[in-house]
Amino acid sequence: xxxxxxxxxxxxxxxxxxxxxxxxxxxxxxxxxxxxxxxxxxxxxxxxxxxxxxxxxxxxxxxxxxxxxxxxxxxxxxxxxxxxxxxxxxxxxxxxxxxxxxxxxxxxxxxxxxxxxxxxxxxxxxxxxxxxxxxxxxxxxxxxxxxxxxxxxxxxxxxxxxxxxxxxxxxxxxxxxxxxxxxxxxxxxxxxxxxxxxxxxxxxxxxxxxxxxxxxxxxxxxxxxxxxxxxxxxxxxxxxxxxxxxxxxxxxxxxxxxxxxxxxxxxxxxxxxxxxxxxxxxxxxxxxxxxxxxxxxxxxxxxxxxxxxxxxxxxxxxxxxxxxxxxxxxxxxxxxxxxxxxxxxxxxxxxxxxxxxxxxxxxxxxxxxxxxxxxxxxxxxxxxxxxxxxxxxxxxxxxxxxxxxxxxxxxxxxxxxxxxxxxxxxxxxxxxxxxxxxxxxxxxxxxxxxxxxxxxxxxxxxxxxxxxxxxxxxxxxxxxxxxxxxxxxxxxxxxxxxxxxxxxx
Amino acid sequence: xxxxxxxxxxxxxxxxxxxxxxxxxxxxxxxxxxxxxxxxxxxxxxxxxxxxxxxxxxxxxxxxxxxxxxxxxxxxxxxxxxxxxxxxxxxxxxxxxxxxxxxxxxxxxxxxxxxxxxxxxxxxxxxxxxxxxxxxxxxxxxxxxxxxxxxxxxxxxxxxxxxxxxxxxxxxxxxxxxxxxxxxxxxxxxxxxxxxxxxxxxxxxxxxxxxxxxxxxxxxxxxxxxxxxxxxxxxxxxxxxxxxxxxxxxxxxxxxxxxxxxxxxxxxxxxxxxxxxxxxxxxxxxxxxxxxxxxxxxxxxxxxxxxxxxxxxxxxxxxxxxxxxxxxxxx
Numbered sequence: 001x002x003x004x005x006x007x008x009x010x011x012x013x014x015x016x017x018x019x020x021x022x023x024x025x026x027x028x029x030x031x032x033x034x035x036x037x038x039x040x041x042x043x044x045x046x047x048x049x050x051x052x053x054x055x056x057x058x059x060x061x062x063x064x065x066x067x068x069x070x071x072x073x074x075x076x077x078x079x080x081x082x083x084x085x086x087x088x089x090x091x092x093x094x095x096x097x098x099x100x101x102x103x104x105x106x107x108x109x110x111x112x113x114x115x116x117x118x119x120x121x122x123x124x125x126x127x128x129x130x131x132x133x134x135x136x137x138x139x140x141x142x143x144x145x146x147x148x149x150x151x152x153x154x155x156x157x158x159x160x161x162x163x164x165x166x167x168x169x170x171x172x173x174x175x176x177x178x179x180x181x182x183x184x185x186x187x188x189x190x191x192x193x194x195x196x197x198x199x200x201x202x203x204x205x206x207x208x209x210x211x212x213x214x215x216x217x218x219x220x221x222x223x224x225x226x227x228x229x230x231x232x233x234x235x236x237x238x239x240x241x242x243x244x245x246x247x248x249x250x251x252x253x254x255x256x257x258x259x260x261x262x263x264x265x266x267x268x269x270x271x272x273x274x275x276x277x278x279x280x281x282x283x284x285x286x287x288x289x290x291x292x293x294x295x296x297x298x299x300x301x302x303x304x305x306x307x308x309x310x311x312x313x314x315x316x317x318x319x320x321x322x323x324x325x326x327x328x329x330x331x332x333x334x335x336x337x338x339x340x341x342x343x344x345x346x347x348x349x350x351x352x353x354x355x356x357x358x359x360x361x362x363x364x365x366x367x368x369x370x371x372x373x374x375x376x377x378x379x380x381x382x383x384x385x386x387x388x389x390x391x392x393x394x395x396x397x398x399x400x401x402x403x404x405x406x407x408x409x410x411x412x413x414x415x416x417x418x419x420x421x422x423x424x425x426x427x428x429x430x431x432x433x434x435x436x437x438x439x440x441x442x443x444x445x446x447x448x449x450x451x452x453x454x455x456x457x458x459x460x461x462x463x464x465x466x467x468x469x470x471x472x473x474x475x476x477x478x479x480x481x482x483x484x485x486x487x488x489x490x491x492x493x494x495x496x497x498x499x500x501x502x503x504x505x
Numbered sequence: 506x507x508x509x510x511x512x513x514x515x516x517x518x519x520x521x522x523x524x525x526x527x528x529x530x531x532x533x534x535x536x537x538x539x540x541x542x543x544x545x546x547x548x549x550x551x552x553x554x555x556x557x558x559x560x561x562x563x564x565x566x567x568x569x570x571x572x573x574x575x576x577x578x579x580x581x582x583x584x585x586x587x588x589x590x591x592x593x594x595x596x597x598x599x600x601x602x603x604x605x606x607x608x609x610x611x612x613x614x615x616x617x618x619x620x621x622x623x624x625x626x627x628x629x630x631x632x633x634x635x636x637x638x639x640x641x642x643x644x645x646x647x648x649x650x651x652x653x654x655x656x657x658x659x660x661x662x663x664x665x666x667x668x669x670x671x672x673x674x675x676x677x678x679x680x681x682x683x684x685x686x687x688x689x690x691x692x693x694x695x696x697x698x699x700x701x702x703x704x705x706x707x708x709x710x711x712x713x714x715x716x717x718x719x720x721x722x723x724x725x726x727x728x729x730x731x732x733x734x735x736x737x738x739x740x741x742x743x744x745x746x747x748x749x750x751x752x753x754x755x756x757x758x759x760x761x762x763x764x765x766x767x768x769x770x771x772x773x774x775x776x777x778x779x780x781x782x783x784x785x786x787x788x789x790x791x792x793x794x795x796x797x798x799x800x801x802x803x804x805x806x807x808x809x810x811x812x813x814x815x816x817x818x819x820x821x822x823x824x825x826x827x828x829x830x831x832x833x834x835x836x
Binding site (some may be wrong): 113116119120138159232241242243244282290291300358438439442443450453454456457476479480481 | 574575576678685775777792
């Protein structure tokens with residue numbers, strides 16, 4: 001219908017309702033389509049749910065004795081909780097009547113805060129929580145995490161881990177959580193670039209040293225500078241420097257200098273020459289990286305490295321199934337050498353290699369839950385030898401990486417992570433170190449990160465940044481109390497690697 | 506006249522008395538009703554106060570005691586007097602966060618008001634497609650801030666679409682690290698905030714422009730004033746109360762902005778985008794130093810309260826000047 005001026009008036013040909021309906025249909029289709037396709041594709045290579053072995057049968061028998069028919073609530077990031085953990089919970093429900101009814105899906109970065117909120121509220125409505133290993137002392141002190149030792153003893157629970165993962169879930173001799181994910185940083189370097197004869201010659205001409213997989217930080221930095229001379233075409237390093245994450249890479253350097261964040265007298269230990277050298281090494285990457293502000297696990301850095309724009313990277317092992325997948329990342333798949341982070345010879349002559357865990361998640365049972373015993377059994381069920389092997393072998397990209405010795409012998413895991421990738425993970429886990437893990441870990445870590453981040457920006461000189469870390473930490477130490485922290489620091493030291501260098505077998 | 510006839514006036518007296526009583530009763534009822542209604546209208550305020558007062562009292566208690574959430578129940582925390590207030594007021598990080606918040610709120614408000622007013626001015630007269638433009642311009646405001654944050658983070662990636670488009674427009678490849686360097690990161694957040702909330706300003710200004718009395722503008726036009734003169738000497742003074750209102754609302758809203766900061770930079774790089782809400786969040790939910798957060802909140806409350814007081818005074822002044830203007834012009 002048109003008016004005298006010829007302009008269209010009244011209802012349009014397509015009504016608003018029809019338009020909105022069509023919009024909703026298109027939206028739902030667009031959102032669900034790829035998911036359904038991906039799911040179907042994933043199902044094709046998904047390994048079967050394992051039959052319970054002797055360890056799992058003991059857990060089932062113990063859980064049956066509880067005579068419970070309960071659906072637990074589980075606070076976790078969906079990426080962790082969906083899929084394998086969900087399938088196993090369904091199986092456990094059939095065996096014992098104990099299942100997972102609701103998954104409270106929140107961002108991984110928010111898990112500790114959610115756990116602390118529950119520690120204060122003591123609602124008991126959240127039975128299981130998936131938290132960062134470093135928050136164990138805080139959550140134990142706050143009275144949220146329940147010790148699981150008695151439950152573990154009752155079923156003779158096998159908690160054998162590579163490296164010190166078991167100690168990362170312990171505090172003052174008690175086990176407050178069970179690991180589900182061996183989140184650990186391994187070393188990636190581009191084999192095709194490293195072994196290219198032209199590059200070998202150019203590098204040898206320039207430095208008078210052969211171009212080989214770096215064994216020291218000096219070699220590592222030199223190679224990064226060499227191949228990352230024009231970061232717009234290729235960066236020398238594919239590591240993160242974002243606020244709240246970037247300091248992990250500093251800590252690798254720091255630990256590698258044989259340092260520990262607290263002195264014997266529970267004083268901060270950053271204002272010294274060795275820590276300054278570690279920070280200077282961390283900052284040396286700046287001219288050869290993209291200046292982006294990547295958060296942990298964001299697609300930007302995956303894409304950057306995965307699209308062949310970084311020469312080397314110290315990043316988490318869970319990216320192996322992506323970067324070695326020719327369908328997803330054809331530019332880099334099959335072109336990697338995997339290994340451990342470079343090491344450093346200490347003043348006493350021994351060589352030390354250290355890497356860092358990327359927020360290894362633990363299942364923690366809520367002390368205030370009316371279903372604490374059922375929750376403890378579910379935690380053990382997920383992390384038992386066979387079931388944890390099933391969890392760590394994800395469909396295409398897994399977020400649960402291997403952590404038990406048995407995981408590294410699993411043929412399916414060898415296929416998912418590649419044999420050399422799996423070897424690199426095995427080596428790295430042996431020298432895997434936690435981030436600062438004492439009561440108040442979030443504050444200690446954030447203050448360290450803040451000043452390291454300021455140094456990265458050039459706002460303060462490295463030594464000044466470290467002085468400020470010490471000053472800020474002293475205030476927190478005074479608030480938390482040295483008496484408490486002394487015990488925490490002991491637990492922290494126990495969670496540090498037991499070996500200087502990893503061994504292959 | 507005891508026992509005698511009541512007389513002629515006597516029969517009227519009860520009637521009159523009744524009438525007087527009736528009138529008085531009616532008046533009382535109205536008064537009572539009014540009073541009742543008045544009190545009824547106050548109920549939400551009373552309830553709000555009942556809800557708020559315990560919280561405020563608890564917060565005062567916490568700000569005078571040192572309570573760290575994971576170290577034990579709040580009622581066992583040590584009394585520290587005004588130490589925390591002193592700590593906060595002398596803390597470089599807190600003062601910088603306040604300064605950043607003010608710069609952020611000030612610049613984003615200024616830009617939103619300038620652009621929003623401009624758009625409203627363009628949209629005030631009917632023209633073909635006006636409805637479409639109106640809808641188009643308000644889309645940013647309808648987008649959830651967290652979504653806005655994540656989307657802009659993707660767009661502003663160093664090898665992302667924004668730099669790509671800029672590279673097409675200027676010679677050479679643009680490789681600005683929008684979120685990785687201090688000034689670009691802060692400027693990006695100001696831009697995102699402006700993009701998100703300019704429509705809000707536009708809507709309010711448009712409402713103000715449409716409801717503005719037409720006579721002064723007509724009179725100025727008849728007297729031969731140019732469009733520029735009409736805008737600066739008639740429209741702008743008439744719009745002042747709306748302008749002041751929108752500036753206050755926008756400024757306060759921007760001062761409290763958190764989701765964009767958290768999703769885009771999390772206070773970084775370094776601490777260059779760490780504003781009051783970000784620092785408050787970190788203090789209470791990362792450091793679990795609830796007492797210090799309480800003290801910080803009171804300091805901020807004082808600052809914001811002062812701003813609101815000045816703003817209300819400004820608004821009243823504007824209203825009075827407008828009333829005077831209309832009274833003089835016989836409006």
